[in-house]
Amino acid sequence: MEPKQQIEQLTRELEHAGYLYYVLDNPEMSDYDYDHKLRQLEELEAQYPQYASPLSPTRRVGGQALSEFVKVRHAVPLESLQDVFSFDELREFDAHVREEEPDAEYSVEPKVDGLSVALEYVDGQFVRGATRGDGLIGEDVTENLKTIRSIPMTLEHAPARLIVRGEVFMPRASFEALNAEQEKLGKPLFANPRNAAAGSVRQLDPGVAAKRKLDILVFNLQLAEGVTFRTHSETLDYLRALKFKVIPYTLCRDMDKAEQLITQLGETRYELPYDIDGAVMKLNSLAGRERLPPRLGSTAKFPRWAAAFKYPPEIKETVLQDIVVQVGRTGVLTPRAIVAPVHLAGTTVPAATLHNQDFITDKDIRIGDTVRIRKAGEIIPEVLRVKSHLDDAEPYHLPEQCPVCHTPAVRDPDEAALRCPNPDCPAQLMKRMIHFVSKDAMNIDGLGPQNLAALQANDLVHSVADLYALTPEKLTKLDRFAEKSAENLVRAIATSKENSLDRLIYALGIRGIGSRAAKLLCEHFPTMDALLNATAAEIQEIDGFGETMAESVVSALAESHMRQLIEHLQAAGCNMTYHGTAVEDTRFAGMTFVLTGTLSTMKRSEAKELILRYGGKVSGSVSKKTSFVVAGEAAGSKLDKANELGIPVLSEDEFRQKINEN
Numbered sequence: 093m094e095p096k097q098q099i100e101q102l103t104r105e106l107e108h109a110g111y112l113y114y115v116l117d118n119p120e121m122s123d124y125d126y127d128h129k130l131r132q133l134e135e136l137e138a139q140y141p142q143y144a145s146p147l148s149p150t151r152r153v154g155g156q157a158l159s160e161f162v163k164v165r166h167a168v169p170l171e172s173l174q175d176v177f178s179f180d181e182l183r184e185f186d187a188h189v190r191e192e193e194p195d196a197e198y199s200v201e202p203k204v205d206g207l208s209v210a211l212e213y214v215d216g217q218f219v220r221g222a223t224r225g226d227g228l229i230g231e232d233v234t235e236n237l238k239t240i241r242s243i244p245m246t247l248e249h250a251p252a253r254l255i256v257r258g259e260v261f262m263p264r265a266s267f268e269a270l271n272a273e274q275e276k277l278g279k280p281l282f283a284n285p286r287n288a289a290a291g292s293v294r295q296l297d298p299g300v301a302a303k304r305k306l307d308i309l310v311f312n313l314q315l316a317e318g319v320t321f322r323t324h325s326e327t328l329d330y331l332r333a334l335k336f337k338v339i340p341y342t343l344c345r346d347m348d349k350a351e352q353l354i355t356q357l358g359e360t361r362y363e364l365p366y367d368i369d370g371a372v373m374k375l376n377s378l379a380g381r382e383r384l385p386p387r388l389g390s391t392a393k394f395p396r397w398a399a400a401f402k403y404p405p406e407i408k409e410t411v412l413q414d415i416v417v418q419v420g421r422t423g424v425l426t427p428r429a430i431v432a433p434v435h436l437a438g439t440t441v442p443a444a445t446l447h448n449q450d451f452i453t454d455k456d457i458r459i460g461d462t463v464r465i466r467k468a469g470e471i472i473p474e475v476l477r478v479k480s481h482l483d484d485a486e487p488y489h490l491p492e493q494c495p496v497c498h499t500p501a502v503r504d505p506d507e508a509a510l511r512c513p514n515p516d517c518p519a520q521l522m523k524r525m526i527h528f529v530s531k532d533a534m535n536i537d538g539l540g541p542q543n544l545a546a547l548q549a550n551d552l553v554h555s556v557a558d559l560y561a562l563t564p565e566k567l568t569k570l571d572r573f574a575e576k577s578a579e580n581l582v583r584a585i586a587t588s589k590e591n592s593l594d595r596l597i598y599a600l601g602i603r604g605i606g607s608r609a610a611k612l613l614c615e616h617f618p619t620m621d622a623l624l625n626a627t628a629a630e631i632q633e634i635d636g637f638g639e640t641m642a643e644s645v646v647s648a649l650a651e652s653h654m655r656q657l658i659e660h661l662q663a664a665g666c667n668m669t670y671h672g673t674a675v676e677d678t679r680f681a682g683m684t685f686v687l688t689g690t691l692s693t694m695k696r697s698e699a700k701e702l703i704l705r706y707g708g709k710v711s712g713s714v715s716k717k718t719s720f721v722v723a724g725e726a727a728g729s730k731l732d733k734a735n736e737l738g739i740p741v742l743s744e745d746e747f748r749q750k751i752n753e754n
Contacts, residue, residue, distance in 0.1 A: 095140045102133040106149040110241050111335050147218060147238075147245035161231035161294070162690050163726075164222040166210055167255060168314040171227055173203075173372060173400040179351050182373065185399045186347050193380045199324050199341045200353045202361070203370040203400050204309055206261030207290040209233070211243065211310075216250040218243070223293065236293050239302035242337040249334075253317040256331060258310035259339075261366045262289040266305040273530075283472060285367050296636075297608050307366070311339040323376045343376060358403050362438025374398040405466045407476060408441075410434040412461045415446065415488055417495050421523035421601055423512040425490055425501055427452060429463075429475055437467045444473035449490045450508045458485040494519075515653040521555070522548060524601055528556040532607045533599035534588040538581040546572050556599075557660035559585055589664070592671035593620060596661070602648040604641050611672070612636060613645065616709055620658065620668035624649055633684075635712020672704070679753065680708030683719035686734070689727030691744050696724075702751055714739060722747045 093101070106129055109121040121129075130149060137144035144150075176182050189196050208224040221237035222230040237243055240260065247254070262270070262285040270288060271281045282288040292304040313327035321327050325343060332338040344350050354371040361368050375381055375397040384397055414430040427446040434441055444465050446452055455475065457463070460482040463475050493500055494512035496519040501510040512520065525544045529536040536559070547553045550570055552562065562585060567578035598610035605613070612634050617623040623645075631642040648654055662668055685703050687696050687710065699722065700710045714721060714733040721734040721741045734741050742750065 095136055096143045099133065099136050099140065099143045099145075102129055102136070103145065103148060105129060106133065107245065110149065111244065149245075161233065161296075164220065164225075164230050164232045166222065166225075166228060166230060167212070168210075169227050170208060170210055170224045170230070170257060170314075171395050173398050174396065175370075175402050176399050177402055177404075179347075179354075179401075182350070182354075182399060182401055183347055185373075186350075189375060189384070189397065192384050193375065193377065195345070196380065197323075197343055197345050197376040198350060199328075199343055199372075199374045199376050200350055200357075201311060201339050201341045201372045201374070202357055202364070202368040203372045203402075204259040204261050204311075204339070205284075205286045205367040205369040206259040207286070207293050209237065209258060209260055209293070209308075210314060211237070211256050211258065213247055213250055213254040215252060216247040218245045231294070233293050235298040236295060236301040239298055240306050240308055242307055244335050247334050251317045251319050253315060255314040255316075256310050256336065257312040257314050258308045258336075260289050260293055260306055260308050261285060262292065262304060263307055263365045264367065265365065270304060281472065295608075300608070308337060309339045309366075310336040311372075321378060323378060324374055325376055327378075354401050361403070368403075370400050370402040372398060372400050406437050407464050407466045408434045408436045409462060409464055409479060410441075412457065412459060412463050412475070415457075415459055417491060419494060419496050419512055419517065419519035419523075421520060421527055422603055423494075423514070423517065423520050424504075424507075425494065425510040425512065427488075427490060429457070431463070431465065434465070436465065436473065441465065441467075441473045444475050446475060448508045449510065452488055452490075456481075456487065458482070458488050460485045515651075516554070518548065521553075525553065525556055525559070527601050528599045529559075530599075533595055534591055535595070536581075536588050537584045538577070539584075543572060543581075546570055555657060555660065557657055557664055560589070560661070560664035560666070589666050591667060593618070593623075593667065593669055594672070596620075596666060596668075597623070600648075600654070600657070602645055604644045609636070609641065614670035615672055615704060618670035618672065620662070624655075624658075633711045633713055633715065633717070635710065637712070678707040680706040683708045684711050684717055685709070686711050686714050686718050686721045686730055687724075688721060688730035689724030691722075691724040693744060693748075699747065706751070720747075720750075 105121075109129075112120050133148065134150050137148060137150060174185070176185060186196070210222050210224070210230070211218065212220045212222075218238070219234075220232060221234045221243075222232050224230050237260070238245070264285065267282070267285040267288055274281050282291070288304070289306055292301045292306055295301050310331055311328075312324075313321070313331060316327075316330075319330075321330065325341060328338050328341060342353055344353060350373060354373075357368070357371050381395070381397045411432045412429050413432060416428050416430060418426045418428060420426060427448070429444045429446050431442065431444055446457065451457075455478060457475060457478060458481055462479045464477050464479055465473055466476050467473050490510055491501065494514065494517055497512065497514050497517040499512055499514035499517065502513050503509075504511050514520070522541075522544060525539075525548075526541055528534055529539040529544070539559070544553075547559075547562075547570075552566060553559060562582060564575065564578040564582055567573040567581060568575055573581070592614070594607070594611040594614040597613060598605065598607045613623060613631070616631075616634050617626050626646070628639070628642040628646045631637055631645055632639060649658075680703055685708055687699055691699060703710050708719075711718065714730050714737065716737060718734070718737075718739045721730060721739055722744070723731050723734075723741050724744055731741065733739075
């Protein structure tokens with residue numbers, strides 16, 4: 093079989109296997125076979141790139157990072173829905189509809205709590221995905237949506253142009269795993285799956301979205317050129333036949349049945365693998381929707397032929413038995429309420445967050461209180477209010493000292509938080525070590541929380557730099573390590589010394605600096621010395637960096653204990669240079685470019701890659717130090733600023749000419 097045919101066949105097999113697994117939940121191919129075929133496809137595409145499709149299954153893991161999202165005008169507006177909060181309001185909605193549609197039939201569907209997107213296909217090929225935005229203009233998030241396995245990249249027997257609308261969500265299992273990882277790394281927890289899903293879709297780096305295991309349910313046909321339908325349910329069945337993962341629906345003709353369906357859905361919603369915050373009732377007849385008079389037709393805000401019934405959050409009473417204080421990686425003291433276990437929103441809740449002292453004071457929360465709790469965003473338990481105090485209950489105040497190292501706590505001027513200022517606090521050290529060895533940081537396999545705790549308890553580590561002084565002999569003295577496992581761990585620690593500087597910067601745990609921000613820093617300051625000498629003003633010129641982030645970097649790197657740590661890591665042999673984009677030549681050396689607008693022949697990420705490859709820098713803002721502004725279509729304020737300052741402006745063609753200059 094010719095390479096082109098091999099690639100096409102493997103692509104078909106993998107897409108079908110993905111459909112069975114991610115859409116129908118009925119896998120027929122083993123994980124081993126899938127991974128083996130995927131590897132074959134990767135090798136063939138690398139050998140014959142001319143036959144590789146941009147929609148290949150190999151491209152679903154996350155492509156190149158973007159510098160910003162491009163605005164998209166929706167071909168068909170993405171309207172929002174009218175909310176109703178009682179069955180009386182729902183019956184009122186029904187009465188208005190039946191004035192024009194006496195025999196109205198409705199589709200009742202779960203209202204998935206996620207992020208609404210539009211997916212566009214041309215000749216059966218997925219060409220663009222965009223967020224809802226304001227309903228008229230959204231953001232192009234195509235590369236992130238490609239990482240969602242339940243979104244088909246190609247469609248058979250599709251119309252020339254097809255646009256569908258769906259809700260991207262994070263399954264509960266994925267959300268719990270993500271928050272467990274966040275907690276392990278000492279990072280803030282996501283409030284709910286909706287926030288996590290929305291934040292994942294709007295990551296500039298598609299690789300982040302790929303790791304988050306997002307999913308989608310398609311709930312509306314926006315446009316299908318040349319195809320006509322009588323009912324909404326027909327459109328959903330049509331989309332299901334095209335292999336979309338479609339929202340479940342039930343048809344009904346009377347309000348008693350509708351109320352029954354909505355009630356049942358509400359009672360069983362915590363059994364679903366995804367969050368819902370209500371039920372949607374839509375008029376099924378498409379012609380009926382068109383016949384509704386203006387007061388029942390679409391407004392600028394919502395269509396009047398549909399309504400969203402919103403479920404109230406579940407609230408339970410329990411007794412607040414104790415308050416414990418935890419110390420995070422950055423020293424923040426976080427109070428946590430220990431409550432009499434209560435079943436709430438599908439799970440048994442033994443504890444609830446109390447956020448900070450201001451929260452406790454405002455609600456007058458005391459130990460022994462009978463309190464009402466709920467799950468914020470249906471996920472994180474929190475105390476809603478106090479029902480009653482015990483007679484002898486005293487107002488609660490966070491300790492004035494760190495509960496672990498007993499250092500006097502200080503109030504963070506920028507946050508409503510108390511913080512332990514001691515960088516040698518054992519609790520902070522543990523959280524910092526967990527973060528330091530994590531996958532996106534130094535990626536040291538074999539150093540989970542339990543092993544780190546054993547090292548700390550046996551006085552083998554007082555700093556993350558001490559990890560590099562570990563030997564097999566030291567480790568085998570602990571019960572947890574056999575000779576082989578000790579050797580493997582020391583080898584993994586030694587390997588981490590070769591990591592690129594951006595990993596190390598992220599591993600240092602600077603407030604506000606994630607893995608993507610660390611990479612951006614290193615693209616502009618490719619050595620540790622360069623970064624240590626950078627000013628806040630210079631850092632602020634990086635696209636995506638504001639004043640707060642820039643100041644956070646400078647102040648963190650100026651602290652004596654951080655400088656000492658970096659010196660110890662350098663002495664241990666840790667690499668202090670960025671391994672990023674290899675510089676092919678220096679034609680752009682000393683030049684700073686700013687990219688603005690939409691480029692027609694390349695992505696902005698590709699343009700940025702070219703600039704870096706030839707020794708240049710890319711900034712997010714125009715200043716007197718800017719060498720060139722590359723302006724695509726719909727260039728805005730950056731172009732105006734360039735003209736104002738007299739900065740040379742390059743068209744896309746002129747930029748390509750500059751690249752091709754020898």
